[in-house]
Amino acid sequence: MKILLKILIFFTLISIFYGFISGSEWGFFAHKRINRMAVYILPPEMMYFFKPNIEYITEHATDPDKLKFTNSQEGMRHFIDIDNWGEYPFETLPRDWLGVVSKYAEISIIDKDSTRLVFGPEINIFKNDTLFGSGFFCLNKDYRNFIAKKIAYSILTDKIEFPADSLNEWINIQIENPQRKKIRVVENFSQDGILPYYIYEHYRSLVKAFQNKDPKRILRLATHMGHYIGDAHVPLHTTKNYNGQLTNQVGIHAFWENSIPELLCDPEFDFFVGKAEYIDNIRDFIWDIVIKSHSLKNDVLRADSIVNSQIPDEKKYIFKERNGIVVRSQSEILIRAFDNELKNMAEQRMRNAVKSLGDIWYTAWIDAGQPELRNISSVKWTEEELIEQEILLKNQGNGIQHGCGVEH
Ligand SMILES: [Zn+2]
Structure with a gap:
């Protein structure tokens, strides 16, 4: 009996650790991939700047998540519980x-x-x-x-x-x-998230950075834009039931946005999305993404219920080592069943995120008057800035940054 109790405590602790580690948004993996792939759809004039800086754009795609620990206003920028503010398609909610x-x-x-x-x-x-x-x-x-x-x-x-x-x-x-x-x-209002409003303000800042030909600001803002655009494509970033806590489906957040892309993105996802295009109305464009994400929310919840009732418990989970800790994780059988039930929704949303991000970068550059970027492509950070970046990056490795569990 004692042994059984110990085993139970052991697995409970593992589950807690698992919650700590897996509670990222879109997973670090997907955010980085979205930022990286969006660079390739830009026109040559923009490539002068974006291609030499592609490693920064990729590596720092998750910085906004880490900024939550130093900036109390950061968290609200990553989601909107839009169902607190009316009924789909939320026409009474002001867009500005x-x-x-x-x-x-x-x-x-x-x-x-x-x-x-x-x-x-x-x-x-x-x-x-x-x-x-x-x-x-x-x-x-x-x-x-x-x-x-x-x-x-x-x-x-x-x-x-x-x-x-x-x-x-x-x-x-x-x-x-x-x-x-x-x-x-x-x-x-802000406590329920301001994602679409913030993306619009962030866009205006990016246009200004292009106008000023300020390479550091362009790089930082463009990289962070990728993060927010990525979040806007996740159905569970647009609802108060963001982790299935209202429908007894706790854990669904990471299941959708971490487990699927981490298992299936390479080599099964297709990122051929065409070239970046100009957006006529940025605000409508951002809101269309959010409203579309929200419209997919029930499909995500339904698919989770179906696969959980179909697959026997002993086949749902495996234990594996992650960052030096043994963690419980969804089995490949469960993840593939979920993805099939969703009809590849995660891939579609990632593809759309890549295209939307390229479009937004391109539109900001056009709206700024198509500044010449060739001469500013080499970004020189000061020693202080490099130390700051290092501190932010280090947060990534210790698993604590999501210690408050699955958030938006
Ligand atoms: Zn986020």
Whole structure:
């Protein structure tokens, strides 16, 4: 009995370790492959820059995951629980960040000892006694200006407070004794993820970097763009049921995005996706990716249920060594059955990610006026920057960076 207990504890510990190690996003493997393959679909003028730097673009594809440990705002950039914000295809959810903040921010007036909510989504839906009335947010130009200038671009840094009389400057309202009061703005949207909004802002930064012909910024932003575009193609990055925790399918996140590509990508996946093309509307393009990903979410959950009920338990898992630790892992039989049930969805999403990334890089370069890249292809990092990069890369090897389990 004691031996049995010990074995049980041993395998429980292994499972915990397994959770730690396997909880990456798209797996390091897939992120690196997407970034690398996208370089090959660029036109020759861009190849002058991207080809000599292909190793950086590949190796640093997972940097954004590691940045989560030093930047508290990084995590929210990798997903969006879009099903918290309406029904498919989510037409009532604003596609621009300003629209989101205008719609979902909560604005309160704080007196010495009382806080009164004057605007917020709850009030807007259930009451009609806000400062502006229900449904005002798109119509009231002053309010939108106020949000745009005063709030929208700093909203991601905790709550914002400012003197109440400065609200009067923007919106013509009467607050009694404004000099004694403060306005507090809280935004509760970001906690459910901001992936598509962030990709759009990131795109604008990349265009600027091309315009400035700043090789380090181009390289960093283009590499990170690959990561976010990769995440946007993963169905489980677009739902609150991101690890099957709401449907008793815990572990499905890594099953889909790690196990399948790691087993099947070489040599079975085909990455011939044609040449990079110009995107007319970047925002729509990004949202189409996210909405498509979300539309595949139920297929992923269904396929998992089917294969788990069809394959006997003793054939589902194997134990193998990974990073010096014995870990439990899905068997090849289980992974192949899952992939078959999904009709090669993971391959399709990876192919689409490669093409989308090439298209976005290409469009940013065109929108920047097609700067000559030939003379800036050799990127010289300072010693300090190299040390920083080394520290980030080291995070990759110790298995701790995903220690909080499977996240988005
Ligand atoms: Zn990520």
